[in-house]
Amino acid sequence: MSNPLLEPIHGVSLQDYSVVSAKMASGISEAEILNALGIEKAVFDEASALWIARMQEDGTFEIATLFGQYFGEPDKHPKLGNLKAEVSEEGQANLEKMKTDRYFYEELSGARQAAYEYGIDGAQWIQNNFGISLGDFQIITIQWLSLTADDSFEISRHFQDYRDQKEKEYSEKFAAEQGGNVADDVEF
Amino acid sequence: MEEQKHTHCLLEKLKQKAKEQKFYGNDYVEEPAKLNSRTCTNCGAGRAKEDGLTHCAYCGFEFLSIQLTDGIHLKKEDNSRP
Amino acid sequence: MKETKERFFLFIDKLEDKLREFAEASIPELEELNNNDTDEYKREYSSMKNAVLGQLESIMKKGREVQEEKITNFPYHENETKAYYEFRNECYQRLHRLDEINAIYCEKIENTQQEDYEIKYRKILDEYQIIKDQFHCSQCGSLVHIDKIYSTTTYLTCSFCNTKNTFEPSSQTKALEQLGRSLAEQRTAHLLLQYQEACKKSQQLYLKIHELELSLTWEADKNSVTQKEKQIQDLKQQKEKLEQQEPKLYQHYWRTMFDEWNKINPDMEEQHEKFYTRILNEYKPN
Numbered sequence: 001m002s003n004p005l006l007e008p009i010h011g012v013s014l015q016d017y018s019v020v021s022a023k024m025a026s027g028i029s030e031a032e033i034l035n036a037l038g039i040e041k042a043v044f045d046e047a048s049a050l051w052i053a054r055m056q057e058d059g060t061f062e063i064a065t066l067f068g069q070y071f072g073e074p075d076k077h078p079k080l081g082n083l084k085a086e087v088s089e090e091g092q093a094n095l096e097k098m099k100t101d102r103y104f105y106e107e108l109s110g111a112r113q114a115a116y117e118y119g120i121d122g123a124q125w126i127q128n129n130f131g132i133s134l135g136d137f138q139i140i141t142i143q144w145l146s147l148t149a150d151d152s153f154e155i156s157r158h159f160q161d162y163r164d165q166k167e168k169e170y171s172e173k174f175a176a177e178q179g180g181n182v183a184d185d186v187e188f
Numbered sequence: 189m190e191e192q193k194h195t196h197c198l199l200e201k202l203k204q205k206a207k208e209q210k211f212y213g214n215d216y217v218e219e220p221a222k223l224n225s226r227t228c229t230n231c232g233a234g235r236a237k238e239d240g241l242t243h244c245a246y247c248g249f250e251f252l253s254i255q256l257t258d259g260i261h262l263k264k265e266d267n268s269r270p
Numbered sequence: 271m272k273e274t275k276e277r278f279f280l281f282i283d284k285l286e287d288k289l290r291e292f293a294e295a296s297i298p299e300l301e302e303l304n305n306n307d308t309d310e311y312k313r314e315y316s317s318m319k320n321a322v323l324g325q326l327e328s329i330m331k332k333g334r335e336v337q338e339e340k341i342t343n344f345p346y347h348e349n350e351t352k353a354y355y356e357f358r359n360e361c362y363q364r365l366h367r368l369d370e371i372n373a374i375y376c377e378k379i380e381n382t383q384q385e386d387y388e389i390k391y392r393k394i395l396d397e398y399q400i401i402k403d404q405f406h407c408s409q410c411g412s413l414v415h416i417d418k419i420y421s422t423t424t425y426l427t428c429s430f431c432n433t434k435n436t437f438e439p440s441s442q443t444k445a446l447e448q449l450g451r452s453l454a455e456q457r458t459a460h461l462l463l464q465y466q467e468a469c470k471k472s473q474q475l476y477l478k479i480h481e482l483e484l485s486l487t488w489e490a491d492k493n494s495v496t497q498k499e500k501q502i503q504d505l506k507q508q509k510e511k512l513e514q515q516e517p518k519l520y521q522h523y524w525r526t527m528f529d530e531w532n533k534i535n536p537d538m539e540e541q542h543e544k545f546y547t548r549i550l551n552e553y554k555p556n
Contacts, residue, residue, distance in 0.1 A: 010262060011254025038253030040226075042436060045422035046259040049447060053541035059548045119205050119321025121313070123212035134212055171328075178201050181328040182292045185194075186284045188277060188336050191287075195295050198325070203299060206318035216310035221397075221440045223405035223414060223426070225433055234409045235434040241425060260537055261424045 005054050005063060012039065012047035014063065018070030019077040020044070025135025026074075027085040036079050072142030091131025098132065098140050105144055106159050108137075110167035118174035226251065240268030271350075271357045274340060282333060282364050286371060289329050293375035296322045300382040315383070322379055330372055333365050387453035391534065394419065394443050401440075409433040421446035421535060446535050454530035461526055465519040468512055475509040517555055524549055 006014060016037060023033050034044055055063045075081045087095065097104050108130065112122035123134040148156070175181050227234050230249035239245030242252045245268070256267050300319055307315040341361045346354040402416045407428035414426055414435055421443055425434040455462075482502050489495050528546045532539045 008257070010256050010259055038250070040252060040423075040436070041438060042262065042423040042425055043252060043254065043256070045424075045444075046262055049422055049538070050259060050541065052447075053538065053545070057541070057544040057548055059552055116320050117324030117327060119202055119317045119324065121209060121211045121317060124210060127212065175328070178205065179198070182195065182198055182325045183285055183288045183329045183332055186281065186288060186332070188281045188340060191291065192295075195292050198292075199296055199299055199322075202318055202321040202325075203303065206303070206314045206321065209317065211309075211313045211317075217441070218310075219441045221401050221405075221416075221443065222438045223408065223435050225408040225435045234431075235425075236432045238432065241434060260422060261420070266425075 003062060005058055006066070009047040009050045010039070010043045012037075012044065012051075014051065014066055015070045015077060016080075017047060017051045018067045019074045019080050020048075021067075022071045022074040022135060022139055023080055023083055023085075025133070025138060027133050027135065028083050033080060033083065036083055038079075068142055069146070072139055072146065074139060085133065085135075087133070087136075088131045091133075094130045094132055095136055095140070098130075098137075099143065102144070102148075102159060103162060105140065106163040107166040108132075109141070110163040110165075111170040112137075114167045114170035114174055117171065118178065120174065241266045243268035271344070271346070271353060274344060275357055275361060278336070278340060278361050279364055281336060282368055285329050285333050286368055289326060289368070289372060289375065292325060292329075293322075293379065297378060297382060300379065304382055304384065312383075312385075319379060319383070323376060326372055326375060326379075330369065333368055337361065337365050385452075387449060387456050390442070390449055391453050394446060394449075397440060397443065405435075405437070407431060407433055407435055409435075419443060419446065421537065447538055450531050450534035453534060454527050457530050458523060458527045461519070461523040465516065465523050468516050468519055472509050472512040472516070475505050475512070479505050479509070513555065517553065520553060521550065 008014075008016075020030075020033050020037070024030060030041075030044075034041060037044075051063075055067070058064070070077075098108060099105075108126060112126055115122040115125045123137070126132050126137060127134070148159075151159075225234060228244040228247060228249045228251075231244060231247040233244055233246040235241065235251065236245060241262070242254070242256065243250055256262050256264060258264055300315065300322065303315045303318055304312065307313075341358055344354065344358070398416070398419050403413060405414045405416065406412060407414050407430065410428060410431040410433065412428055412430035414428055414437075416426070416437065420437060420439050423436060423438045426437045427434055479502055482498050482505070486495060486498055486502075489498065524546060528542050531542055535542075
C-alpha cells in the first residue's frame with residue numbers, strides 16, 4: 001500500500017470501516033457486526049475515530065472516495081458480506097427493482113427529495129411506502145452514481161428530467177395533502 | 189387580514205405535521221457510562237494487564253482477531269506476546 | 271409587451287408580499303420550536319424548517335415557471351428584437367430581485383437554528399465529576415478510578431488485581447470529538463468574522479478602484495484627474511494593507527479554533543494538528 005493513510009488501524013481496514021458503516025445503516029446491530037469482524041468495541045471506537053481523522057487530514061480525498069466505493073459494495077466483504085438485515089418481501093422486491101430499473105431509482109430519489117421539502121422525513125417515508133431502509137437506499141444510490149459516471153450529456157439530461165418530473169408529481173401530491181402551497185392564489 | 193389568516197393556518201399545519209410524524213430510526217437513548225470485563229470463554233480466566241489484550245494468557249484463546257497498531261489509547265505493546 | 275410587463279411586475283409583487291409575510295411569520299414559530307424541541311437531533315424543528323424553506327422554494331418555482339412561459343417564450347416580431355430584449359431584461363431583473371429577497375429570508379430562517387454547545391459540553395464535564403470514582407473492578411471489586419474524560423471505549427487496569435476492565439463512555443461523551451469542533455467554532459466565530467470582513471472590505475475597495483479608473487477614461491478636467499489619481503493611490507494602499515492582514519487573520523482564526531478543540535479533546539490533538547496543517551496548506555490568498 002503506497003499511501004500510509006490507507007494502512008489498517010488496529011487491523012481495521014478502510015473496507016472494514018466502510019462496510020461496518022453500511023451494515024449499521026441497513027439496521028444491523030453494532031454488536032453483531034463487531035462479533036463477525038472478531039473485534040471489540042474499544043478497538044472499533046478507536047479505528048472509527050481515527051479513520052474520520054484521516055479523512056480530515058487527506059486533502060486528496062482518496063480515503064473519502066474509497067470509503068464511498070466500499071460502502072456501495074457491502075456484500076463483497078469477506079466477513080460481513082453475509083450479514084443481512086431483515087427486509088419485508090415487498091421491500092426486497094422494491095430493492096431489487098431499484099437496483100436494476102433506473103427509472104424506478106430516479107422516481108424514488110425525486111419522491112424522497114419532494115418529501116423533505118414538504119417537511120416529511122424522506123427516509124421514513126421511503127421505509128413506510130417501499131420497505132427500503134436508509135442504508136440500502138444510500139448503498140444503491142452509490143451504485144448508480146458509479147454506474148452512470150460516464151453517461152453522455154443526453155442520457156444524464158434525460159434521467160434528470162425524469163427525476164424532476166417525478167419530484168414535481170410527488171410535490172403536488174404532498175401539497176394537496178397539506179391543503180396547498182402558500183402562493184396558490186397568486187395568478188399571473 | 190384574510191391573507192394573514194391563511195399564512196397562519198398553513199404554518200400551523202406544517203407545525204402539526206412536524207410534531208406528529210414518526211422519524212426514521214430508533215429514538216435517541218442516552219446510554220450511561222459502563223465498566224465491565226471480559227473473561228475467557230474457553231478457560232474462564234480474567235484478562236490481566238501484563239498479558240496483553242489480544243489473547244488469553246492462560247489458554248491462548250483469541251480475544252481479538254487483529255493486531256493492534258498505535259491508536260489513541262491502545263498501542264502496539266497491548267498485543268499479547270506469542 | 272408593455273401590458274405583459276406590467277402584469278408580470280404585478281404578479282411578482284404579489285409573490286413578494288406572500289414571501290415576506292410567510293417568512294416573517296415563520297421565524298418566531300421556528301425559534302420557538304427550536305427552543306422547545308427536546309429531541310437530540312431536533313428533528314421536529316428540522317422538518318418544519320425544511321417545510322418552510324420548501325414553501326419559499328415553491329414561490330420561486332412559480333415565479334420561474336411564469337417567467338419562462340410569459341417572458342422567455344413571448345412571441346415577438348423580428349423588427350422588435352431590441353424592444354423585446356429590453357422588456358425581457360427588465361422582467362428578468364424583477365425576478366432576480368425576488369431571488370435576492372428570498373436568499374436573505376432563507377439565511378434568516380437557517381439562523382433560527384441556534385444551539386449553545388457550551389451547555390452540552392458542561393453536561394459532559396459534570397458527568398465526569400460524578401462518575402470518575404463510581405466504578406469498581408468487575409473481578410475484585412476495588413475502585414477503578416477514571417483518570418480523565420475518555421471519548422472512546424477503552425481498557426482500564428484495576429490497580430489491585432491488574433484485570434483489564436472495559437470502560438465504555440456515555441453516549442454524550444462519545445460525541446465529544448464532534449461536539450468539540452462545533453464548540454471550538456462557536457467560541458472563535460468572531461475571529462472568522464474578522465477574516466471574512468477583511469476579505470469583503472478588500473473586495474469593495476477593488477470595485478471602488480475599478481470604478482474610479484473607468485471614470486478616468488472620460489475625465490477631461492485636469493484637477494479632477496489629479497484628485498482621482500490620488501484617491502486611487504490611497505485606496506490601493508488601503509487594499510494592500512488589508513491583503514497583507516488577510517492570511518494572518520486566516521491563520522489566527524484556525525490556530526485559535528484548533529487550540530480550543532485541542533483543549534476540549536486533548537486525546538485527539540495529534541490528529542487535529544494534521545488537519546490544521548492541511549487547512550493551512552490549502553489556503554490560497556484572494
